[in-house]
Amino acid sequence: xxxxxxxxxxxxxxxxxDIPKQFINVYDKPVLIYTLEGFQKHPQIDAxxxxxxxxxxxxxxxxxxxxxxxxxxxxxxxGLSGQESIRNGVYNLEGKASEEDIIIxxxxxxxxxxxxxxxxxxxxxxxxxxxxxxxxxxxxxxxVDDNISxxxxxxxxxxxxxSTPQAYKFGKLDWAYHEAFEKEIGIYGSSYxxxxxxxxxxxxxxxxxxxxxxxxTTKDDLEMFKAYLKSEKDNWLK
Numbered sequence: 196x197x198x199x200x201x202x203x204x205x206x207x208x209x210x211x212x213d214i215p216k217q218f219i220n221v222y223d224k225p226v227l228i229y230t231l232e233g234f235q236k237h238p239q240i241d242a243x244x245x246x247x248x249x250x251x252x253x254x255x256x257x258x259x260x261x262x263x264x265x266x267x268x269x270x271x272x273x274g275l276s277g278q279e280s281i282r283n284g285v286y287n288l289e290g291k292a293s294e295e296d297i298i299i300x301x302x303x304x305x306x307x308x309x310x311x312x313x314x315x316x317x318x319x320x321x322x323x324x325x326x327x328x329x330x331x332x333x334x335x336x337x338x339v340d341d342n343i344s345x346x347x348x349x350x351x352x353x354x355x356x357x358s359t360p361q362a363y364k365f366g367k368l369d370w371a372y373h374e375a376f377e378k379e380i381g382i383y384g385s386s387y388x389x390x391x392x393x394x395x396x397x398x399x400x401x402x403x404x405x406x407x408x409x410x411x412t413t414k415d416d417l418e419m420f421k422a423y424l425k426s427e428k429d430n431w432l433k
Contacts (some may be wrong), residue, residue, distance in 0.1 A: 196296045197317055198288065198365075199234045201245045203227050203255075203303030204273020204280035215248055216411055217303045221421055224262070226411060227255070229306035231264045234299075237313050244269040245303070246284040278382045278391065282372045285365075294366030297321060300388055301360040304411040307423060313360060315403040320362035323400040327362075327389050329355040330404035355401060358408060361389055371395055 203217045217227040234240045243266045247255050252270050259267045271287045273280035297320050312328055319326030332354035338347040375381050381391030411417055
């Protein structure tokens with residue numbers, strides 16, 4: 196079984212709106228529903244769990260019914276941090292998911308998840324036990340010595356940009372979150388499942404990514420998302 200955990204527990208303060216950014220309407224549909232539709236339509240996704248901001252659970256269930264998201268099986272409360280929210284989602288699957296089930300973790304405010312990306316992250320996780328969406332890094336990276344000069348750079352061929360979706364076999368994922376929170380490893384600041392896994396000594400494997408898989412953090416991101424929704428591919432592009 197392949198289960199998606201959609202993380203939608205943040206308040207979205209950087210967007211500067213009156214409601215959480217995952218519930219902002221874009222062309223009469225909440226951002227979170229765009230995200231959920233990507234998983235709803237994918238034939239390999241069997242069930243969806245959403246880690247949701249307290250006070251918005253019933254709103255989410257109502258939207259899911261309105262937009263036909265019938266793969267949504269569980270809604271759980273988020274935590275005080277991103278890692279606590281993911282942990283809550285993972286722990287809720289104890290007794291529901293088997294050790295070999297693939298758990299796909301994805302940000303609720305990344306509404307343009309591509310079907311081919313989801314397919315590849317599931318396939319790679321089945322083979323390797325985990326998979327992280329990634330892209331090459333196309334800019335040059337320099338290490339600053341004194342804020343105005345440098346003699347070092349990092350070859351961009353050695354770098355990858357990673358995001359969500361990420362996928363892990365449930366047995367390893369559940370073990371990792373118990374281990375991390377018991378030993379306080381990889382759970383603070385900007386830590387996420389992938390960085391936590393590396394801090395716990397696990398090797399990560401990369402899956403395909405997409406530049407369209409933007410994260411809606413600011414109002415400019417929201418405008419970019421709207422532009423993507425309105426854009427059409429030119430027929431002459433291969």
